[in-house]
Amino acid sequence: MNGQPGCRGWLHCRLGQFDLRLDWELDAGETLVLFGPSGSGKTTALRALAGLARPISGRIDIAGQPVYDSAGQIWVPAHRRRVGYLTQQYHLFPHLTLAQNISYGLGSGWRNPRTGNPGAGLEEILDAFQLRGLEERFPWELSGGQQQRVALARAMATQPQLLLLDEPFSALDAGLRRSLRHELRVALARRPIPVVLVTHDREEALSMGDKVQVIDEGRTIARGLPIEVLGQPGQTAVARLVGVENLFRMKVDSRHPRDGTMRLSGEGDATPVMLEAPLDDGALDGVAADWVTVGIRASDIILSSDEPVGSSARNRLPGTVSRIEARPPGYLVELDCGIPLHCQVTGASLEEMGIRNGQRLWAVFKASSCFLVQESAAEGAGDPQGASPN
Amino acid sequence: MLRRWRRADGAGGVLGGAAGAIYVAFIGLPIVALLVRAAQQENLWNAVTGDLALTALRLSIFTSVVSIAVVVAGGTPFAYLLARSNHWLARVIDGLVELPIVLPPVVAGVAMLMAFGRSGLLGGWLDSAGVSISFTTVAVVFAQVFVAAPFYIRSAKLGFQSVARDYEDVSQTLGVSPISTFWRITLPLAAPSIITGLGLSWARALSEFGATIMFAGNLTGETQTMPLAIMTAMESSGGLDSALALSALLLVVSVLALSALALGSRRRWSGRL
Secondary structure: OOOOOOEEEEEEEEEOOEEEEEEEEEOOOOEEEEEOOOOOOHHHHHHHHHOOOOOOEEEEEEOOEEEEEOOOOEEOOHHHOOEEEEOOOOOOOOOOOHHHHHHHHOOOOOOOOOOOOOOOOHHHHHHHOOOOOOOOOOHHHOOHHHHHHHHHHHHHHOOOOEEEEEOOOOOOOHHHHHHHHHHHHHHHHHOOOOEEEEEOOHHHHHHHOOEEEEEEOOEEEEEEOHHHHHHOOOEHHHHHHOOOOEEEEEEEEEEEOOOOEEEEEEOOOOOOEEEEEEOOOHHHOOOOOOEEEEEEOHHHOEEEOOOOOOOOOOEEEEEEEEEEEEOOOOEEEEEEOOOEEEEEEOHHHHHHOOOOOOOEEEEEEOHHHEEEEEOOOOOHHHOHHHHOOO | OHHHHHHOOHHHHHHHHHHHHHHHHHHHHHHHHHHHHHHHOOOHHHHHOOHHHHHHHHHHHHHHHHHHHHHHHHHHHHHHHHHHOOOHHHHHHHHHHOHHHHOOHHHHHHHHHHHHOOOOOOHHHHHHOOOOOOOOHHHHHHHHHHHHHHHHHHHHHHHHHOOOHHHHHHHHHOOOOHHHHHHHHHHHHHHHHHHHHHHHHHHHHHOOOHHHHHHOOOOOOOOOOHHHHHHHHHHOOOOHHHHHHHHHHHHHHHHHHHHHHHHHOOOOOOOOO
């Protein structure tokens, strides 16, 4: 209505011994992903944004209006905040039909003429979310995907100015997730409001997020574009959280500035393992570190049964298969190359190559698939006061 | 229901079935006997519609309905608080609430007399203010509330606990105030348990005897409820016929009311919270 239609602010919450500090800035139409393991404080953050949990201090601006300000003694209760909230289990009201669920929030609360827009009509919403013909069904008569759609429709019907999604796909099976993610993006594009999505699923964060903040133990430890933060994370703490399968501490042998690469060696069990990785310029510039931590994603490694010749890949390591475990969609093969290298393969590859324990294989990957990871943790976001406009 | 029957098979099923049959006979036989003996009476209708019976029935229904209204009005918010609070004090009170269930009603009656009687702790003070409670219709209600409230509070508390807080949270984010949320979400979802509690509690109030006779006495038209009237009839010479008629009447009224409640507590979405 007035001011910028985004959402920004900072929070300090305490839940028993648990301490959460968070600051964020989000424009309308943008999706911020809060990424982190369970128990990292993500849900607490959402509840504080929704007005369901009270922080100790902070400030929350939605559409340019403060809904919470500890300094100014402002606290807008949940039912006046115009914040849509999708829980993991959707929590459709079981005693109400689909139509009654969707129109539940219409005609009360913020239909007040003073506060502006009335909610969209039921008919309009049924069409927009493809729920025609299901009006009289009860929540348990709907499929998981339909339930999610109803929960979203119910939240959007009240025309929220901020939408909060708490692991919206966790109750669905993998196949459905993909199509519903797309559906959700389409639905959100129709009415651009800021969205905060909480997840611990990397794929979900990558496909849904415009921005990501990695949360661990109540602190933001990394933030940026999802592809940068989650693809080749710059810190070991983040790398572990986002599930980078291979992280090795290695010694720098030689640098080749002309190629932009350097050679690393790791202490293998018998022979040293050599790797070629991008040169550590930029962040570590000037400090010629002797030791670096390097990360390689399992999905970036190709397995080959013969020695690969005539390949541009700079890293070719022979090894023995020491473990195979199912990791949908495919398998994670551990190859002992002196260091335990984890490689992701599809079920078809596993079958065609007849991969089994003890087999000799070659691991092949580009130098650019290796990324350097900083051992340090904790981003500068530790001080939320700095983000406060007071 | 059928599936549950079918699952019980083998030796356990046979044993359980036998025990069940014996139990049904044990409970059913006295009830059948009561109805049969009452029906064999020649002047059943006269006894049932007699002054003694109708006066007692009217008083029983009036006092039990007032008692239940008091229990519901006070017990519902209290049960909600108990269900939602994590405070240690709430847990202590939670334990105390159920005390009247294990307390013999006669003891409850004596205790109430000591508290609200003419020379009781609070009663003495009330008496000097010109208010007397013991041996009045108000005392009947007091006794019934005392013994019946725990059944309602316990059941309502379980009902509220079965409603996940997230439903209330979601409702609020949809723009519905906490009070409205209680009426539109929490209460309907807890209704089956609340209605069950209502039935149990009402049945307990209707059958109240021990505390009533101690605290309220046995005055026809004022404190003589159905159970008291039955005992009085039994004690008078040749009163068995009259007692039988009254008992049959109370049985029929109770069964009808409880069936209505049981029907009312059925929900399409039961077990889907």
